[in-house]
Amino acid sequence: MVKLLQLFIKPNEKQILFISYSGRQYSDTPKEAYNMLRTDPDFADYELVWAFNKPKLYKQPELGRKISSNSPTFFFHLLKSKYWIANSSIDRLIPFKHEQHVYIQFWHGVPLKSLGHSEVGLSRLVQYWYDHVQFDFMFTYSDYDLEKFKAVFPRTKQFVTQGQLRKNIVQRYEQNITPARIKYQLGIKSDKPVLLYLPTFRGYDAKEQTNLTEATLNELSETYTVIYRGHYFTDGAGKGQIITAKNYSLYKMFMIADTLITDFSSVFFDFVEYGKKVYLFQPDVSEYIVRRGIYLDAKKDLHLPVAYSEVELIALMQADNYDYQVLKKIKEEYNPHEGDEAANALKKILMQYL
Missing domain, CATH: 3.40.50.12580 (CDP-glycerol glycerophosphotransferase, C-terminal domain)
Structure with a gap:
């Protein structure tokens, strides 16, 4: 189905789709990336879209367009967005080639628990996703998780070693509450x-x-x-x-x-x-x-x-x-890097496609 849709859907060069924990939350690094970009004048004309399993539950005033990640139309919105920002799977565990899109992955934490082929009892579906998903950019905390993620996600095109945006989340809250x-x-x-x-x-x-x-x-x-x-x-x-x-x-x-x-x-x-x-x-x-x-x-x-x-x-x-x-x-x-290092790296990635 996705391959067929790709023949007819041209991505919006100024649309970014965000998802956190596969649509379960409005949180974590995707939320910080969203807050960073929605207040940046360089992205004022971008369409910033959030995908949730239950979009009606999220009524935060800063949220703009919301879509359902459980809807049959989800892949239309996914393919319509040039950029994808996630902290787990945004493709519903269905990895596919996406030459016209930029998949940016902020994994949800330093891996303490085993992942991929090291994970005991992992389902075949998830293992297939690990083996075949193609992140264009994956952000890492340090040399430790860089080594682990290279093995877990072997088809990642580029690892970004400037840390994570998570460190900026508390700083943002401290300014407002x-x-x-x-x-x-x-x-x-x-x-x-x-x-x-x-x-x-x-x-x-x-x-x-x-x-x-x-x-x-x-x-x-x-x-x-x-x-x-x-x-x-x-x-x-x-x-x-x-x-x-x-x-x-x-x-x-x-x-x-x-x-x-x-x-x-x-x-x-x-x-x-x-x-x-x-x-x-x-x-x-x-x-x-x-x-x-x-x-x-x-x-x-x-x-x-x-x-x-x-x-x-x-x-x-x-x-x-x-x-x-x-x-x-x-x-x-x-976890040695500052949040601003990751923020600058993310903006540099997005700006290079302008």
Whole structure:
């Protein structure tokens, strides 16, 4: 069908299509790219289009044209747009040649979990996409993920090694909203330090414990204001006496969080930018390695504090010996570039086609 449509649809040289997490969200690097370009006079006459699975849910005033990524007409809009900006698949896992288009990929994080042929239990559909998708430009954080993505996405035409736009997201929020306002929006009335808990989606029925229990969350709530946000595949149901923030901006929560707890999520690579405490809770690490796979051992390779039981986690958090130099080293090795480097690189890419 796509090949047939390509015969009849001529791309608009000044149209850019954005999508985040395959249409599930208005967020992350595609959103930052959108905000950057919609306020740039050089792109004032460009048509900036967003694709969502449920476009009626998104009523942000800055949004212009919206389309449905689940509609039969999606590929018409995709082919009509000269440029595609995504942080996962924009082509609905159907890779195809696109000589008249420019596919720009901002992958959603530094790969901690195995991807591609290294990923245990990966479906054939997704593996085929990894092997055959052709990004014209793929942005990387550092030499580490550059090496991994070269293997995962072998048909990428050019890797852009100027980092990611993600670092500019918090800077943009800081210009428009205060931490006090964020706390108000989340219903936080306490002056206790804020703990952000971000567990990872497993994708299988785990035999071992994966998440913190209600009892432990309640215990932590005595010292912290605990915010829970699940992976975008999870339902984000409440757990214990805590605040749930399924649809709230992750980067706004970065602004107010004093401590992060996660497990196998690469989100901590972005959080260490702010020099705040990170703890990893991995009681099922042995099972996760077998059933999902990881590239890095957080304790041996990254030297982060890792707990394998709730008792151990509480003890780590109560100890007064946190090594902040570990965070600095992670930033320097895995996320060294400033957001403006990526912003300048993106604009240079787009301007070269004028």
